[in-house]
Amino acid sequence: MAGLLLEAAHITKTFAGVHALRGVSFDLAAGEVHALVGENGAGKSTFIKIVTGAESADSGTLTVAGRAIHRMDPPTARALGVAAIYQNPALFPGLTVAENIALPLDGGRAFGRVDWRARRRNASQILKQVGAAIDPDREVGRLSMPERQLVEIAKAIGANARILIMDEPTASLTEREIGGLLEVVRRLRAAGAGVIYISHKLEEIFAVADRVTVLRDGESIATRPRGQIERGELVRLMIGRELTTMYPKRVVPLGDVALELRGVSNRTRGVRQISLTVRRGEIVGVAGLVGSGRTELAETLFGLTPPDEGDILVNGAAAAIASPAHAIRLGIGYVPEDRQRHGVIPAMSIAANTTLSNLAAVSSRGLIDRAAERRASTKYVEELRIRTPSVLDAVEGLSGGNQQKVALARWLSIQPAVLILDEPTQGIDIAAKAEIHEIMERLAEAGVAILMISSELPELLAMADRIAVMRRGAIAGIVSRSDATPDRVMALALGHAA
Ligand SMILES: Nc1ncnc2c1ncn2[C@@H]1O[C@H](COP(=O)(O)OP(=O)(O)OP(=O)(O)O)[C@@H](O)[C@H]1O
Ligand SMILES: [Mg+2]
Structure with a gap:
């Protein structure tokens, strides 16, 4: 033709x-x-x-x-x-x-x-x-x-x-x-x-x-x-069906402060003087342009690159987070933007990846119970609509969006005190996105404090109780849900006077 x-x-x-x-x-x-x-x-x-x-x-x-x-x-x-x-x-x-x-x-x-x-x-x-x-x-x-x-x-x-x-x-x-x-x-x-x-x-x-x-x-x-x-x-x-499952933001009574940052800096990563609190049940959004330091902040909190200044408090206690293992012991979970690097272990099965953070739940007397592992992961595969012939297949064979779902499923079984999500719905299809938002709501209702980095303004405006806007490694402003508008957030991100 x-x-x-x-x-x-x-x-x-x-x-x-x-x-x-x-x-x-x-x-x-x-x-x-x-x-x-x-x-x-x-x-x-x-x-x-x-x-x-x-x-x-x-x-x-x-x-x-x-x-x-x-x-x-x-x-x-x-x-x-x-x-x-x-x-x-x-x-x-x-x-x-x-x-x-x-x-x-x-x-x-x-x-x-x-x-x-x-x-x-x-x-x-x-x-x-x-x-x-x-x-x-x-x-x-x-x-x-x-x-x-x-x-x-x-x-x-x-x-x-x-x-x-x-x-x-x-x-x-x-x-x-x-x-x-x-x-x-x-x-x-x-x-x-x-x-x-x-x-x-x-x-x-x-x-x-x-x-x-x-x-x-x-x-x-x-x-x-x-x-x-x-x-x-x-x-x-x-x-192949009607998408009726749109989950509006639910009001969750906020509990104690689960995560507090006091003047946290990581000079080598360009993070400057961050002060912020996240309460139990609260979803705090982090907005900002590409390169504004959002991921660097998340990696600092998860112990990948420890801070060189300031204090981090988890459930009121000072925490000198030195490594990801340390962060996990303190009850901090992290779903990174770059899932290949820290989010999943590509060569391992879906079953092994989803139970990685909570081996205790699928083990008895120090041995992993493979049947329990399969049962636990099958539940997440169904809930998150992870498309795979078997939970025993390696994560590396999954499509991009399905790998992201596995990275999230990893943390669902342990309900961490603090969950840091970096672009949680990036590459996720429209139906699964609604599922992930629903899961975030459920975690918040169960008392998890969530810090959610997102480049999608509609997602931030819909899901967050407050939005911290980053610019050049620092917080340019924190906007409450009732005051948050696209213009307000963008103005802070770009450094324009309101
Ligand atoms: N190298 C591979 N080995 C095994 N299965 C694979 C491989 N590449 C793709 N698949 C499978 O083929 C199917 C289609 O995957 P594909 O990556 O094309 O999806 P997609 O439409 O791009 O999805 P997404 O929106 O998540 O990126 C999936 O079931 C995936 O698991
Ligand atoms: Mg794809």
């Missing part, structure tokens, strides 16, 4: 008995943004891996720019102008922006003469094309996450990519940065590129997509122009 950049027909892919894709057909026209949506584990990332050649399909055909591709592999995909923009861009932090952009162009000619001026000029031109005001001479390691994403996009454009794939590109961006990224997507479309856009945030889909394809359990359920589908129907197609 004319104008089609990509045509995938009847793609099937199975992983060790899991039908990740069952006959998926999908196409992309030049100058089009085609969104791919679906629950965690529906097969979105697997489909992308097949288009980029990272995995090969069991059956089905791929046609790129009119050419039938019999064996897609990464070099072929690149040569055909297919580029994937990853959530954590694969850039070289020690090189400059211009060098990173030039890399795919003069890669291989390591000893060739480099025309630095032309390279810099070229980089500025491409950056301008994507609307990014970034100095090409800056070192990539010093850029913020959204800036790195823009460089990654510029790099793809520089390499003449015609099919851009974005798999949850905004997961760690704040609202304002998302607006910027969507603007770039529109520019790419106007320039004639095709964009495959994956996101769990339906507002983004409605803001930017021309067409939407819904995947469910590895099947393409529907493809519609954006104008011919509304939100409720889209959700119904994704989850």
Whole structure:
């Protein structure tokens, strides 16, 4: 068909008995943004891996720019102008922006003469094309996450990519940065590129997509122009039922102060003079831009990088938290943003991961009771709708969102005194998100003090009793639930006077 950049027909892919894709057909026209949506584990990332050649399909055909591709592999995909923009861009932090952009162009000619001026000029031109005001001479390691994403996009454009794939590109961006990224997507479309856009945030889909394809359990359920589908129907197609389970914030009587910070600093991590309390039953939100020190604060409290100044009190007692093991003994739980690093042990089973923090409950006389372990984890798999053939499967085979659910399930069995959640619903589908919010409410009702870092303003406004807004490593202000508005929180995060 004319104008089609990509045509995938009847793609099937199975992983060790899991039908990740069952006959998926999908196409992309030049100058089009085609969104791919679906629950965690529906097969979105697997489909992308097949288009980029990272995995090969069991059956089905791929046609790129009119050419039938019999064996897609990464070099072929690149040569055909297919580029994937990853959530954590694969850039070289020690090189400059211009060098990173030039890399795919003069890669291989390591000893060739480099025309630095032309390279810099070229980089500025491409950056301008994507609307990014970034100095090409800056070192990539010093850029913020959204800036790195823009460089990654510029790099793809520089390499003449015609099919851009974005798999949850905004997961760690704040609202304002998302607006910027969507603007770039529109520019790419106007320039004639095709964009495959994956996101769990339906507002983004409605803001930017021309067409939407819904995947469910590895099947393409529907493809519609954006104008011919509304939100409720889209959700119904994704989850195969009506989403009636929306949990409004419940009022929980607050108990004693469970966590208190008095002038806590961690100078090497850029955390400055944090004073804050969280009561039993309270959910305190932490807002701020990417790089404002939120994760650094969480890692300080969990003992990953102990503070160099100030006092931390847990249930009224001073606690010199020196390590994660120490934090856990004090009753502090932590679900990190980077789940691969501290959240789960990828090579271990779901059963082992979910019971990791409370081995006592599934052991007798010092031995782990495997049946008890399986029972306990099966309960969480059902409650959180973790999509897996068996609780004995390794966590590394799960889709991104399902891994996040395992990271959370780990802490549910012990009901810690303090639970720190860093972007708890990042990458989580809309139905599971409501489940996670409900679980947070239940934990609060049971007296757990929750500190929730989130880049999603609606989530903070809906769930938090108070919101601490961070800026440049310090608290710029604390807003109570009744006073919290998007403008107020954003003004504090950006340092604008109210
Ligand atoms: N390497 C693998 N080994 C085993 N199973 C896998 C592997 N990769 C994917 N799967 C399975 O294939 C299915 C689809 O996964 P995929 O990552 O494509 O989902 P997704 O739609 O991207 O989900 P999410 O929204 O959570 O990112 C899941 O059931 C997953 O467990
Ligand atoms: Mg995915």
